[in-house]
Amino acid sequence: MPAPSHNSGDDIVQSLVADKSHDSAVDEPMLYFAAVTDGPEIANIGKKRKGLGVGAWLSIIWLALLLTSSFAAPFLPIPDPINDVELPRSGGGKAVVIATPPSLDHLFGLDGSGHDVLSRVIWGARNSLLIGIVSVGLGLLVGGVLGNIAGYFKGKIGGFIGSVLDILLAFPQLILALFVVTVLGHTVANVTFALAIVSTPVLARIARASALSWSEREFVLAARAQGATHRRVIWREVLPNVLPAMFSIALLGIAVVIVAEAGLAIIGAGVKPEVVTWGNIIVGGQGELRGAAHIVLAPSLIIFLTVLSLNFLGDVVRARSDVRDSAL
Amino acid sequence: MRMIFTKLVRLVVVLFVVTFLSFWFIKLIGGNNDLVAKMIPFASIEEKERVREEIGLNKPFFVQYRNWIGNFVTGDLGQIYTGSGANVASVPVSETIVKRLPVSLELMLYAQLLALAIAIPLGVFTAYRAGSKFDRGSNMAAFGLLALPQFVVALLLATYVGAKWQLLPTQANVDPFPLSPADNWQYMLMPIISLALAQIAIYTRLLRSDMIATLQEDFITTAKAKGIPAKRVLFRHALRPSSLTLLTVAGLNVGALIGGAVVIERIFQVPGIGGLLAASILSQQYLLTQSLVVLIAIFYILLNFFVDILYSVLDPRIRHARAVA
Numbered sequence: 098m099p100a101p102s103h104n105s106g107d108d109i110v111q112s113l114v115a116d117k118s119h120d121s122a123v124d125e126p127m128l129y130f131a132a133v134t135d136g137p138e139i140a141n142i143g144k145k146r147k148g149l150g151v152g153a154w155l156s157i158i159w160l161a162l163l164l165t166s167s168f169a170a171p172f173l174p175i176p177d178p179i180n181d182v183e184l185p186r187s188g189g190g191k192a193v194v195i196a197t198p199p200s201l202d203h204l205f206g207l208d209g210s211g212h213d214v215l216s217r218v219i220w221g222a223r224n225s226l227l228i229g230i231v232s233v234g235l236g237l238l239v240g241g242v243l244g245n246i247a248g249y250f251k252g253k254i255g256g257f258i259g260s261v262l263d264i265l266l267a268f269p270q271l272i273l274a275l276f277v278v279t280v281l282g283h284t285v286a287n288v289t290f291a292l293a294i295v296s297t298p299v300l301a302r303i304a305r306a307s308a309l310s311w312s313e314r315e316f317v318l319a320a321r322a323q324g325a326t327h328r329r330v331i332w333r334e335v336l337p338n339v340l341p342a343m344f345s346i347a348l349l350g351i352a353v354v355i356v357a358e359a360g361l362a363i364i365g366a367g368v369k370p371e372v373v374t375w376g377n378i379i380v381g382g383q384g385e386l387r388g389a390a391h392i393v394l395a396p397s398l399i400i401f402l403t404v405l406s407l408n409f410l411g412d413v414v415r416a417r418s419d420v421r422d423s424a425l
Numbered sequence: 426m427r428m429i430f431t432k433l434v435r436l437v438v439v440l441f442v443v444t445f446l447s448f449w450f451i452k453l454i455g456g457n458n459d460l461v462a463k464m465i466p467f468a469s470i471e472e473k474e475r476v477r478e479e480i481g482l483n484k485p486f487f488v489q490y491r492n493w494i495g496n497f498v499t500g501d502l503g504q505i506y507t508g509s510g511a512n513v514a515s516v517p518v519s520e521t522i523v524k525r526l527p528v529s530l531e532l533m534l535y536a537q538l539l540a541l542a543i544a545i546p547l548g549v550f551t552a553y554r555a556g557s558k559f560d561r562g563s564n565m566a567a568f569g570l571l572a573l574p575q576f577v578v579a580l581l582l583a584t585y586v587g588a589k590w591q592l593l594p595t596q597a598n599v600d601p602f603p604l605s606p607a608d609n610w611q612y613m614l615m616p617i618i619s620l621a622l623a624q625i626a627i628y629t630r631l632l633r634s635d636m637i638a639t640l641q642e643d644f645i646t647t648a649k650a651k652g653i654p655a656k657r658v659l660f661r662h663a664l665r666p667s668s669l670t671l672l673t674v675a676g677l678n679v680g681a682l683i684g685g686a687v688v689i690e691r692i693f694q695v696p697g698i699g700g701l702l703a704a705s706i707l708s709q710q711y712l713l714t715q716s717l718v719v720l721i722a723i724f725y726i727l728l729n730f731f732v733d734i735l736y737s738v739l740d741p742r743i744r745h746a747r748a749v750a
Binding site for chain 2: 260263264267268269271272275276279352356359360363364365366379383386387390393394397400401404405408409
């Protein structure tokens, strides 16, 4: 462990600069996160941490609505997304399948095979949210452990884990996921696993950066001086401080994964088409942009609102957990 | 100098590990016999055996790796095998890549230029008038843009500009695809906008926050006190020291875009590298996949390296701090 006693001004500049330039070389995957959470956060504009604010409540309500409706999908009075097909009849009494635009009977309209799009979006939320939450959860678990260890034990262990992460990050993320899914097969579980692999190094690097700075603090040194084991120090002193930052990033990560699922589906490497996910609904409507744009636009709108809510909440969590911004 | 040397050593190690991992990974999923069987499933047994011989799959693993690296360095990226029965034909991978690379480069370059052209004035102005209505509005818009996935922008453009209003062709699947921007702009415009939109939000926010910090420095106060017009202070004095993060990020983004444009290339059927990579994986042409993944990874790592060097060249503080070490 290097002694944290820099006295000369040059040393401090040097260490700051070295830190910054090192990070600059590997920060790209966190770019998205940085951009979302950088600068004077939008969540706090015109308001100083009294209550959560309208935006945060709207985000929470939207996400809660999404979660409950996707949990309750089997009990909701909506047509089955796969088996219920409504065939509008034309003059001759012959059944003609057309994708009808939104109406009072079908708020999001029907798709080309006569499925209710609203029902498909709700059922799709089940799979898309499942993929998002589970893969980021897995990434958080593995990445969090690796990152905390790497950040706490700098030296050789930290260096080794750091280089492994760098190498993993050298592959384009979506390509890596695409690769894993193709090899393992197009099931919900495999897509989840692939996206977990992709999100692990990103989350690990953020945990590492955070653990690195917290490990330098006096209370960590104090705990060590009292004879606490490394495990106890990580568990009781470092981890509780790293957790809020990780949680904020995890919210953004879920948004990224939901988008990635749809991206994989569009490429043709997502979950197999008969399973209803947001990505697959979009793919199903891609051929009918001219006549029935609502099939694509409805899930796109839902994805946009979900990502917006998750970003916003992530921003709020970060702003509240950030020491500089808190009510000190 | 010593810094550059250490970085070079590290670069070589990372390059070695990345090539080795990609090579091993492909073997792992393909297996020696499977690899050929998947590439040309309908070829006769003799043909498959001949191809196996040609690729050198019967040799030991490390010999294969050595040969592959040797060929790779000399520009021989292997062959794409197609056909059935006794008619197996092959095309060099490099030929296909050379045809598609310009399209991808054009896409990336123009997406970056468009994003920077909008983000730089916007970032400078919002920093100059930080806290104003316009600043808050643009901040809000940037936040919204970040939540808008690229494929949603692409689908919206394809729906309205392409399908409904018929202003631009939705699909770029013309053969041969014109390589000059003057001839292919109508196919490239929508993909470029789809890729640029989210970048504008990222770049504006980055530049704005760096710029706000710079504007509080003493030399800006001095410049203002000398009576230099605000416009000149902003673009001449403040922009350069504030643009470091932006440059780094924009540089790295070029690399990320090569792989990241896969979805956009797919939606608009643009014949670029991203589309080729996706197609190679889906059609199980793993030799092509291997070459592409390694090329992209190398490109990305080299880009990182040069951005890192450039970073220290641009910021004298970094250069001097390092020189002391």
